[in-house]
Amino acid sequence: MVALARSRRAPPQAEQASAFADDVLSGLRTNPKRVPAKYFYDGAGSLLFERITELPEYYPTRCEMQILREHARDIAKLVPAGAALVEFGSGSSKKARIMLRALPKLAAYVPVDICGEMIEQEAIELRLDFSGLQVLPVTADITHKFALPPGAMVAPVRVGFFPGSTIGNFEPFEAAAFLRNAARILGSNATLIVGVDLIKPVDVLNAAYNDAAGITAKFNLNLLVRINRELRGTFKLDTFEHHAFYNRERHRIEMHLASLKRQKVKVAGETIDFRAGETIHTENSYKYSIASLGALARGAGWRPAGVWTDEREYFSIQAFTLAG
Numbered sequence: 001m002v003a004l005a006r007s008r009r010a011p012p013q014a015e016q017a018s019a020f021a022d023d024v025l026s027g028l029r030t031n032p033k034r035v036p037a038k039y040f041y042d043g044a045g046s047l048l049f050e051r052i053t054e055l056p057e058y059y060p061t062r063c064e065m066q067i068l069r070e071h072a073r074d075i076a077k078l079v080p081a082g083a084a085l086v087e088f089g090s091g092s093s094k095k096a097r098i099m100l101r102a103l104p105k106l107a108a109y110v111p112v113d114i115c116g117e118m119i120e121q122e123a124i125e126l127r128l129d130f131s132g133l134q135v136l137p138v139t140a141d142i143t144h145k146f147a148l149p150p151g152a153m154v155a156p157v158r159v160g161f162f163p164g165s166t167i168g169n170f171e172p173f174e175a176a177a178f179l180r181n182a183a184r185i186l187g188s189n190a191t192l193i194v195g196v197d198l199i200k201p202v203d204v205l206n207a208a209y210n211d212a213a214g215i216t217a218k219f220n221l222n223l224l225v226r227i228n229r230e231l232r233g234t235f236k237l238d239t240f241e242h243h244a245f246y247n248r249e250r251h252r253i254e255m256h257l258a259s260l261k262r263q264k265v266k267v268a269g270e271t272i273d274f275r276a277g278e279t280i281h282t283e284n285s286y287k288y289s290i291a292s293l294g295a296l297a298r299g300a301g302w303r304p305a306g307v308w309t310d311e312r313e314y315f316s317i318q319a320f321t322l323a324g
């Protein structure tokens with residue numbers, strides 16, 4: 001029986017809370033106003049996102065799961081025996097489970113996520129379902145530097161797994177920085193498997209972020225609920241509206257929260273003024289072509305090693321390798 005290494009400690013609560021406060025306040029002081037999309041994922045936000053993935057209009061998760069299921073054996077060929085699989089922004093680990101079933105010789109699975117509660121709970125279940133696999137969760141913000149646990153460092157090679165088109169939340173220059181950082185963290189001979197949403201007809205994109213059931217709107221507005229609760233915010237939810245649209249020039253879905261009237265809101269004791277119609281930009285979800293992501297990855301030192309898509313070419317799994 002393999003000893004289960006203890007999970008790494010989350011950063012002190014105070015430190016996390018102040019990063020949230022600093023980022024929200026500085027984002028609300030600027031014009032146009034913005035808050036980083038990573039703050040959607042508190043407990044309630046993570047659950048709302050899970051519901052989004054089941055919506056009829058939200059194709060990405062279903063497409064990606066289908067690609068993974070259909071090509072798991074092929075993709076698994078890029079993961080050597082004894083490797084550690086490091087998942088960036090793992091959330092519920094639903095996609096990793098497909099990979100794990102195809103990877104019986106994996107040494108360790110390292111889910112890294114900003115939502116500690118979620119991955120600690122998942123780790124317990126994964127250990128039951130994959131006996132003999134070391135599950136080493138790391139609570140960390142993947143946009144910051146973080147260390148891998150010793151159990152991942154002793155493996156002869158590390159494979160990064162970054163599904164969900166989370167890379168689309170980054171500005172292209174940030175995505176390039178992330179890819180460079182992933183190369184550094186994973187080390188020589190690493191492989192990186194990335195799930196990326198593709199450019200497609202605008203109607204399909206707009207519908208995916210404006211679902212009829214209003215779950216995406218709830219997910220977006222939950223950011224204000226979180227600010228109210230954690231930062232003594234006074235946002236009135238019925239005075240803000242969910243806006244989501246495809247920006248063709250920049251190949252991205254933008255999500256905003258629009259103030260329905262001129263108003264003042266307090267956050268952490270500070271007064272924030274809103275004009276009628278003024279928005280808080282809460283998310284970008286960039287869409288790539290296979291070629292455009294390939295170019296970005298090459299610029300960050302990675303070599304394309306495989307591409308898999310669904311039949312409509314809505315979504316892609318792209319693999320890259322590092323030389324020496």
Ligand code: AVJ
Nearest residue numbers: 052164165166169209216285
């Ligand atoms: C988790 C970043 C892939 O951009 O599609 C879903 C988040 N936002 N609906 C996306 C999201 C609104 C999602 N990602």
